[in-house]
Amino acid sequence: MIELAVSVSLLLAGTLVPLLLWTTPVWARRVALICGVSGSLTGLALALRLLAGDEGFVAPLPFTLAFGSASIGIDALSAFFLVPLFVLGALCTVYGYGYLQSHPSGQAVVGGAFFNLLILSMVGVLLARDAVVFLIAWELMTVTSYALMTLDHGEAEVRRAGFVYLIAGHLGVVALLGLFLTLGGPTASFGFAAMAKAAAQGPAPFIVALTLVGFGVKAGLVPLYVWLPEAHAAAPSHISAFMSGVLVKMGVYGILRMLGWLPPLAWLGYLLVGLGILGALLGIALALYQRDMKRSFAYSTVENVGLIVLGLGLAEVGQVHHQPLLSALGLAAALLHVWNHATMKGLLFLGAGSILHSTGSKDLEKLGGLLKRMPWTGAAIMGGAVAVAGLPPLNGFVSEFFLYDALLTGGLSLGRFLGLLAVLVAGGLALVGGLAALTFLRVSGIALLGEPRSEASAKAHESSSWMVAPLVVLMSVCLLISVFPVAVLEMFESVMRGQLGAEALAAFAPLVEAKGAVTMLSRCLGAVWLALLVAGLGTWLWIGRVPTSVITWSCGYLKPTARMQYTASSFAELFTELLLPKRLRPRAQPVLVKWSFPAPTRYSARHEDPLTRGFYEPFFVRWADRFSHLRWLQQGVLNAYLFYILAAVVLAMAWVSLFGGH
Amino acid sequence: MSFDLLIHLVLLLLLPPFLLGVVNKTKALFAGRKGPPWLQVYYDLAKLVRKGSVFSRTTSWVFRAGPAVGLVTVILAGLMIPQGGHLAPVNFEGDLILVAYLLGLGRFFTVAAALDTGSAFEGMGSAREVTFSALTEPALFLGLFVLVRSSHSLSLSRMFGDSLPQSLGVSGASLVLVLVSLFIVMLAENSRIPVDDPETHLELTMIHEVMVLDHSGPAFGMILYSAAVKFFVLGALVARLAVPFDVGLWAWPVFMLATLGVAVLVGVVESVMARLRMVHVPSLLIAACLLSAFGVVLLVR
Numbered sequence: 001m002i003e004l005a006v007s008v009s010l011l012l013a014g015t016l017v018p019l020l021l022w023t024t025p026v027w028a029r030r031v032a033l034i035c036g037v038s039g040s041l042t043g044l045a046l047a048l049r050l051l052a053g054d055e056g057f058v059a060p061l062p063f064t065l066a067f068g069s070a071s072i073g074i075d076a077l078s079a080f081f082l083v084p085l086f087v088l089g090a091l092c093t094v095y096g097y098g099y100l101q102s103h104p105s106g107q108a109v110v111g112g113a114f115f116n117l118l119i120l121s122m123v124g125v126l127l128a129r130d131a132v133v134f135l136i137a138w139e140l141m142t143v144t145s146y147a148l149m150t151l152d153h154g155e156a157e158v159r160r161a162g163f164v165y166l167i168a169g170h171l172g173v174v175a176l177l178g179l180f181l182t183l184g185g186p187t188a189s190f191g192f193a194a195m196a197k198a199a200a201q202g203p204a205p206f207i208v209a210l211t212l213v214g215f216g217v218k219a220g221l222v223p224l225y226v227w228l229p230e231a232h233a234a235a236p237s238h239i240s241a242f243m244s245g246v247l248v249k250m251g252v253y254g255i256l257r258m259l260g261w262l263p264p265l266a267w268l269g270y271l272l273v274g275l276g277i278l279g280a281l282l283g284i285a286l287a288l289y290q291r292d293m294k295r296s297f298a299y300s301t302v303e304n305v306g307l308i309v310l311g312l313g314l315a316e317v318g319q320v321h322h323q324p325l326l327s328a329l330g331l332a333a334a335l336l337h338v339w340n341h342a343t344m345k346g347l348l349f350l351g352a353g354s355i356l357h358s359t360g361s362k363d364l365e366k367l368g369g370l371l372k373r374m375p376w377t378g379a380a381i382m383g384g385a386v387a388v389a390g391l392p393p394l395n396g397f398v399s400e401f402f403l404y405d406a407l408l409t410g411g412l413s414l415g416r417f418l419g420l421l422a423v424l425v426a427g428g429l430a431l432v433g434g435l436a437a438l439t440f441l442r443v444s445g446i447a448l449l450g451e452p453r454s455e456a457s458a459k460a461h462e463s464s465s466w467m468v469a470p471l472v473v474l475m476s477v478c479l480l481i482s483v484f485p486v487a488v489l490e491m492f493e494s495v496m497r498g499q500l501g502a503e504a505l506a507a508f509a510p511l512v513e514a515k516g517a518v519t520m521l522s523r524c525l526g527a528v529w530l531a532l533l534v535a536g537l538g539t540w541l542w543i544g545r546v547p548t549s550v551i552t553w554s555c556g557y558l559k560p561t562a563r564m565q566y567t568a569s570s571f572a573e574l575f576t577e578l579l580l581p582k583r584l585r586p587r588a589q590p591v592l593v594k595w596s597f598p599a600p601t602r603y604s605a606r607h608e609d610p611l612t613r614g615f616y617e618p619f620f621v622r623w624a625d626r627f628s629h630l631r632w633l634q635q636g637v638l639n640a641y642l643f644y645i646l647a648a649v650v651l652a653m654a655w656v657s658l659f660g661g662h
Numbered sequence: 663m664s665f666d667l668l669i670h671l672v673l674l675l676l677l678p679p680f681l682l683g684v685v686n687k688t689k690a691l692f693a694g695r696k697g698p699p700w701l702q703v704y705y706d707l708a709k710l711v712r713k714g715s716v717f718s719r720t721t722s723w724v725f726r727a728g729p730a731v732g733l734v735t736v737i738l739a740g741l742m743i744p745q746g747g748h749l750a751p752v753n754f755e756g757d758l759i760l761v762a763y764l765l766g767l768g769r770f771f772t773v774a775a776a777l778d779t780g781s782a783f784e785g786m787g788s789a790r791e792v793t794f795s796a797l798t799e800p801a802l803f804l805g806l807f808v809l810v811r812s813s814h815s816l817s818l819s820r821m822f823g824d825s826l827p828q829s830l831g832v833s834g835a836s837l838v839l840v841l842v843s844l845f846i847v848m849l850a851e852n853s854r855i856p857v858d859d860p861e862t863h864l865e866l867t868m869i870h871e872v873m874v875l876d877h878s879g880p881a882f883g884m885i886l887y888s889a890a891v892k893f894f895v896l897g898a899l900v901a902r903l904a905v906p907f908d909v910g911l912w913a914w915p916v917f918m919l920a921t922l923g924v925a926v927l928v929g930v931v932e933s934v935m936a937r938l939r940m941v942h943v944p945s946l947l948i949a950a951c952l953l954s955a956f957g958v959v960l961l962v963r
Contacts, residue, residue, distance in 0.1 A: 369780070371722045382724070382774075391767045392760060404759045408810055416962045423807045423958050427951070430762075430803035434796030437766055441773050441792055450780030451720055517816075520754035528764070531734045539730040543715045543880055552718040553876050554781035566777070566785020574793045578944050 001057065003046035004074070008123065010039030014116035018109050025105035029097065032112030036093035040119065044086035050079035051491040058129055065132045071191065073129040076494035077260070080335065081126050081253045084342035087477070088245045089119040091470035092238040095350055098466025099238055099357060103151070111151055111236070118144040118242070125250055131180035131190035138176065138250075142169040145247055149235040161227075161234035168227035172217030176254075179210035192257075199261035208268055211258045212275075219251025221309065222279040225302045226612045229286075232298035233362075237353020240294060244301045244349055245342035252308055252338060259312065260499055264319035272313025277428050279306025282584075284435045288442070289572040289586055290607055293352050293362045296443055297345065300388060303432065304341045307403060308334045310425075314406045317414075319500065324507035326409050327500050332508065333402035335492050340387070340395045340481060347384040347474040351377050354463040354471070355447065359456045364568035366454040367447040373460040378448045380471040385440035387478050390433050393528040395481035401521060403429060435575075442571045451562040483529065485522050486512045569605065584610050666748045669914060674740045677918075678890035679703035681897065681925040688929025703890060710883030718876060720780040728775025729877060729884035735768035736888045740895045744819045746902060746917030747826070753819035758806050761818060762799070765851070768888070769795055776873035787872035790940070794857065794869065797947035798850045804954030805840045805847065811961045812836065822899065827908040836957035841903045843957070845927075846950040848896040850943075852889065855932040857943055897924045 014035025021028035050056055058073030074082075096115055100108035121144055124137030146169070150162035183198045184190035199207055212221065220228045228248070232240045262268070283302030290296035311334030318327025354377040355370060356362045371378035387394035407429065410422035452458040462468065481488055489512055497505050511518045552560055576585050588605040633644075683700045690697025699705070717725065742757045744750040750757075773792055776784040810816055812833040813825035830837070850857045853870035862868055874885050901920035909916050938946060 369720070371724065378722075386767070386770060389766075389770065390763065391770055392763050393767075397763055400763075401756060401759050405756055405816065408807065408816055411807065411811060412814055419811075420958060420962050423804070423811065424955065426807060427800045427804040427955065430800040431796065433763070433766070434792075434799035437770055438792040438796050441770060441777075441788070445774050445777035445788070449722065449724060449774060449778040450785075515754075517755040521756060521760065524752065524754075524757075524760055528734075528738060531738060532731065535730040535734045536727060539726060543726060546715045546717055548717040548719045548721060550716055550718055552720050552779045552781045553716075554779065554783050555875060557781070560781060562780070564782050565780050566782050566789065571785065571789045574789055575796070578941060579793075579797075 003042050007039045007043035007046065008120065010035045010042065011116045011120040011123070014039060015113050015120065018113040022109060025109050028109045029112050032109070032116060033093060033097045036112070036116045036119065037090045039116070040086040040090035040093065043082060043123065044090070047079040047082035047086060050074060050076060051083070051494065053494060061133070070133045071129040072127040072133065074127055076498050077253070077256060078126040080492070080495045081249060081338070082123070084249065084339055085119065085122050085126070085246050088242055088342055088346050091346065091473060092242045092350075095353070095467050095470045096236070096238040098464045099236060099353060101464075102357070107151055111148065114144050114148050118148060122246065122250060126253065129192045131184055131195065135173070135176065135180070139173065141247070141250065142166070142173070145239070145243060148239045149231055149243070151236050151239070155234075158234040161230035165227045165231045168217050168224070172214050175210045175214035175217075179207065179214055182207060182210065196261040199258070200263055204262060204265055204268075207258070207262065208265070211255060215251040215254030215258070217251070218248060219255065219309075220248050220302050220305045221251075221275055222282055222302070222306070223611055225279070225283070226609055226616055228302060229295050229298040229609060232301065232349070233292050233295040237294070237349050237356060240298070241346045241349035241353070244298065245346040248301060248305060249338055249342065252305065255309070255312065256499070259316065264316060266317070266320040269313050269316030269320055272309050272316060273425065274313075276306045276308070276310025276313055277425050279303065279309065280432045281306075281428060284432050284439060285580060285584055286609070288435060288439045289569075289576050291364055291568060292607075293355070293364055293367075293443055293447060294349065295607070296439065297348050297352060300436070300439065301341075301345060303436065304337065304345065304388070307399070307432075308337050308341070311337060311403060311406065314410060315500065317410065318504075321414060323410070323413050324500070324504040326406055326413060328496060328504040328508035329402055329406035329409055331496055331499060331504070332489060332492060333399050333406055335495060336402060336485070336488065337399035339488070340399050340478075343474050343477045343481070344384050344387040344396055347380055347471060347478065348388060350467070350471055350474070351381040351384060354467050355460070357463055357467070358460045359454070361454065361456060364443065364446045367452070367457050368450045368562060368565065369448075369452040370457060370460055371448040373457070374462045376462060376468045377471060380475050381444055381448060383475050383478065385444040389437045389440045391437065393482055393525040393532070395478045398482055398485045398521070398525075400429075400433065405517070438575065442568060446568045446571060450565050453562050453565065482525055483522065486518055489518065583614065667751050670745055670748065670751055673745060673918070674737070674891065674894070677921075678894040679707060679887070681894055681921065682890050684922055684925040685929040685932070688926050689933050692930070692933035703886070707883050707887055710886065711880050713879040715879040715881060718779055721778045724771070725775045725778040726881065728771045728778075729881045729888070731771035732768040733884045733888040735764045736891045736895065739764045740891060742818060743895045743898055744822045744902070745898050746913045747823050747908065748913065749819045749823060753817045755816045758810070758816060758818050758821070762802060765892070766799070772873060772885070775877075779876045781876070783872055784875060787869050790869045791873060794850060794943055794947060797944060797951065798847050801843055801947060801950035801954050802847045804951060804958060805843045808833070808836050808840045808954065808957040808961060811958065822902045824908070826902070826906040830906055833961055836960045837903060837906065839953045839957040839960070841900065843950045843953040844896075844900050844903060846946060848900055849928065849931070850947060851896055852893045854928055856935050856938045856946065859937045894921070897921055900924050
């Protein structure tokens with residue numbers, strides 16, 4: 001409790017004081033840094049203590065808001081999401097301090113201060129125990145992240161991405177408003193406890209639809225993810241890391257909260273499994289051919305959210321069919337993947353930021369050879385790529401292991417047809433795994449290995465320690481989770497008990513005992529680390545000190561140049577041309593070579609999102625046209641908008657007093 | 663138990679190069695040649711280990727780590743893959759996932775090492791390797807899932823162990839499909855005809871060999887050796903599926919004969935077939951996926 005007060009006041013101070021110290025930007029930024037890091041670490045201590053088994057609390061706020069009293073509280077589920085929030089919060093604050101050093105001082109101060117506000121608003125989202133506090137915090141989160149995302153608003157691409165994000169966010173809020181009104185409206189009580197009761201009896205399909213739209217937009221569910229690639233690519237990299245690692249997970253938090261309120265529903269379980277595997281496949285297929293490194297990572301976020309939702313769906317299916325082991329495995333996979341994705345993707349985005357900072361480019365075709373020029377960043381990205389491709393011995397593999405385990409358990413214990421479906425979904429998961437390896441080999445291999453493809457990457461240099469240190473910390477966290485999964489799973493116990501009950505926990509217990517599968521797995525991963533270490537040492541002693549002496553042989557090239565290297569586009573071409581459905585491919589202008597003396601020709605490919613191109617853009621353009629004669633309302637004068645709000649409120653009041661009332 | 667363990671390790675570490683010799687002899691027989699000696703691959707390895715190394719200025723530590731990671735992963739996977747009907751030295755519920763992903767890790771670093779040379783040739787090979795392996799992965803997994811369902815276990819040692827003879831009557835048809843599918847996976851994973859041609863070094867249609875063009879000396883020896891071990895461990899699964907009977911005391915000799923049989927079969931396939939055109943390789947791999955999927959469907963009753 002006291003930690004919470006300290007943490008919140010530190011974050012608040014970190015927001016306000018820097019803005020007041022505007023005139024001395026150096027000090028303003030230092031205050032933001034110190035307050036952000038210390039506030040996050042204090043909060044982290046509280047969250048970890050709660051996960052270790054301490055009791056949470058619910059407390060009314062000392063003031064009332066519209067719709068009655070307001071309250072905050074904390075339980076295991078909130079604490080579970082607070083952990084990645086504070087870990088990445090602290091690390092991104094440090095990283096941002098280094099990253100914004102080269103920005104104009106005003107922007108840097110705003111960036112530091114608003115980042116603390118963003119952390120604070122997310123704490124609000126996780127701690128809210130009634131709809132009004134929740135929505136205020138949720139809005140604050142959307143608006144602050146928008147402001148941070150558009151820090152480089154000089155670029156048209158950034159402004160466009162911000163616009164899309166803002167619209168998507170607000171469409172989501174409309175659904176959330178509808179959701180809370182459906183649940184709390186009839187009894188006029190908007191506390192979470194009362195709404196949970198209402199949800200248990202309410203019209204389930206309607207509630208689920210509003211939940212999936214409202215929270216799905218933030219989480220990047222298919223087909224609502226379209227803001228995500230734009231926003232993650234355009235934002236400053238520590239903001240991308242934070243958005244992908246934590247902000248997107250707020251949507252997952254909402255879905256989880258709602259799953260706790262609703263009774264187990266069979267169709268909801270199947271729906272989540274379907275959305276999950278579809279999102280994973282689509283996300284990774286699109287991540288595969290992006291030229292922009294950060295866009296590729298953003299699509300991979302869609303994939304990973306798909307995997308998380310798949311786990312949630314399996315948990316739901318297990319509950320409906322009374323398979324406690326299945327539901328425990330599914331939920332454990334989802335929870336572990338929430339943490340894993342926060343660390344791995346945080347690592348990758350921060351690494352990409354480091355490259356962008358040093359070379360001025362995130363275009364894969366302009367990078368290359370960076371592992372030698374930026375050894376720390378390069379090694380971190382290599383590690384992050386292995387982890388996020390789900391390969392052992394890093395943490396991404398552990399959550400993927402749980403997903404397979406859950407699906408196969410389902411395949412064995414569910415009925416005929418469902419069991420068959422579970423096994424086929426597991427086959428789909430194997431395809432996702434293979435494609436993820438392809439995607440991340442492409443990104444890390446093209447950007448880090450070989451020869452530099454541009455002057456700027458040839459001159460690249462390692463970033464400052466402010467930016468490298470967070471990478472090292474995140475890499476170590478990935479390593480620790482992979483070697484001690486049992487300890488991590490123990491922290492999830494209270495969350496799993498809260499969501500699924502004691503039965504599921506009991507079914508899960510044998511897995512983490514001395515001879516259980518998870519224990520054996522963690523030992524094997526430890527053995528893999530050891531073997532790799534020994535082999536690495538042996539190789540180094542054997543051939544490690546042989547100097548590099550020649551140019552690449554490659555069957556006798558005399559003068560290889562960087563332009564002769566395989567490019568990122570050609571690396572993905574085999575897949576996009578042979579296997580990807582036509583609609584999902586990038587739109588390319590093919591190279592036309594006519595007759596024997598060909599003229600100069602050019603190749604170009606556009607990588608817009610197929611869903612935006614095929615559906616959202618035409619849809620919104622059509623409706624914008626239809627409403628074009630209402631443009632005169634748009635005066636661009638602040639007073640006019642204030643007047644609209646006043647008029648709307650008066651009208652609403654009139655409506656209530658005329659037709660409402662009991 | 664300790665006797666089985668000893669044989670497992672000896673076979674895992676010493677037999678693989680001989681299998682490549684068997685493949686080459688078979689091909690020589692078909693071509694009417696005398697062919698290289700049975701033990702040629704051992705001679706090659708001994709020669710490579712004693713040679714010096716040459717490294718390109720473009721390369722980084724990834725290039726030197728690649729062969730080592732490839733070797734470690736394939737041997738660790740070999741410790742979990744059962745030989746014949748015996749328990750593997752390391753087994754637990756879910757080891758099949760670790761095995762498949764360990765092979766994936768080895769591939770990741772082999773491919774990364776190829777990209778590290780900065781050559782167009784090797785880049786091309788790496789793109790092909792990972793694209794095609796993205797398709798072999800579901801085929802392998804679905805094939806193994808059939809065995810998961812027929813044995814009710816997630817451990818390779820159980821799936822390919824005692825339960826195999828017992829489930830023969832119930833799931834025999836599925837097992838035949840899986841056998842074919844796993845054989846295709848094995849050919850693809852080991853870069854054999856009809857997916858890839860291990861003989862040529864300069865054809866543009868190749869995958870594996872082009873990736874390792876720039877490795878030399880001990881590093882190349884490691885690559886050659888790990889390729890042989892991979893051939894053996896995947897071949898061991900195919901061999902067990904081909905002879906899924908309980909033969910009591912004869913288990914080890916029968917297993918060894920079956921493994922040699924698989925090697926001969928690979929040699930026969932290489933002698934009588936041509937390599938597929940690159941654009942047709944995905945069809946073959948998708949066919950393998952579908953065969954495995956059919957195997958799963960047949961088990962629904």
